[in-house]
Amino acid sequence: MKTYDILGISIKDHSVREALHLTREYLSYNSPSVVCFLTKDELLAASDSEEYRTFIEEEADVTMIATSDIFKAANVEEKGRAREIDRNLYLKGLLRLLSRERRRIYLLTQTAAHMSDLKNLLGTFESALQIAGTCETADISAAEDVTNDINTVTPYVVFAVLTGKEGVDFISTAKKFMNARVVVMLQPEMLKVREDGSVKQGFMARLSGRLFKRVAGRYR
Template identity: 25%
Template sequence: MKETINIFDVNMHSFTAKEAMKRVIEYLGTESLHTIEIVTMDMLLKEQDNVQWKEKIGKMDLALPGEQEILVAAEVQDRSLIREADDKVFLKLFLKYLQKNRRRIFLLADSEEVLESLKEEIRHYHRGIVITGGAALPEDAGQEEKVINEINGTETDCLVSVLSSPWQEQFIAGQKALLNVKLWMGCGTLLMQNYTDKKMRGRLKEFFLKKLFRYRVERQKKEN
């Protein structure tokens, strides 16, 4: 099995959920900050021509395909790996690990509305996870220093981000050296899908997203 795949010149690690979780546990056992990004179709489509965004993804310690369509487009043949992506197994194992081990997390979102919604859902479904705080961090709001001080003022193991791309990757690339946490988990829209799928990405929108993604991938293959 290939350990890496490439879509639109974005390299991702083709790991099983258990293999990825081994990395998570390893990262949380260190003192330095490690970064993990879960890549989705909409991120790839939106940033297909964004060279700087691709470079930032490439510098992550772990970049994982978050949806089965990405693996299918990369011609991955392992059905269990595709099934894991479809069932969001890694994300579920990650949250379960945080819950079981009472790990402390800080949440980042684009708005207060999204932030409060995510806090409520995590507290309801994953009660063992300790939320040390959260911050709404819109792009170009000039709140980076304030938010970093807030994060560093807590005893936080993991920074969980549902910021939109490319702002999410821009923030961690620029501020990584200043953050006093062990792990960055960039989830983008994927984590929110578990809770607000009907609101944010209905079935019809999902259908057209998949169709557009397949078309773009096939067009790139023909061009190459």
């Protein structure tokens, strides 16, 4: 594990081997651990929010950089990790583990479009996953209802695509009552991938990248 300061946020970055080892341990725990993927948009939001920053630095058990251009923009030299990130090796390895051990998973999104994209993403990497339940809800503030639905199927892993501070607030609250072992927080911009597993980055992602690079330059 290495620690980087990106946009004033202390980020603990794990190799794929380390992250998968930790996740396997978490699957034996009785309370949920949180794996949080960090995109440029999430880091920009966290740089302006003390609460968001605290969640990343203190509440998330594992933080994973979502796209390697974050390292480049922040002037971090990590070629080995960049290759792991670009090929989405952690997510591939986790899904392979869950499929092989027939572990139940649950999918949570805020829109039907994100649910469709999430299913496509997971299916691209592993076709034999045990999806025990799904939930699409625009009102993620209804934490108790969503948590109760999750608890009816007792999944090992919840894959959640929740945006912004609202998503962070939900996870912070719901994980105290959630009958799951791991919550993997994904972001909408991660859901479209190429055949090699790398994240597709369209016009909005490139625009966000330019903003991120400009903001990151202020912290050097």
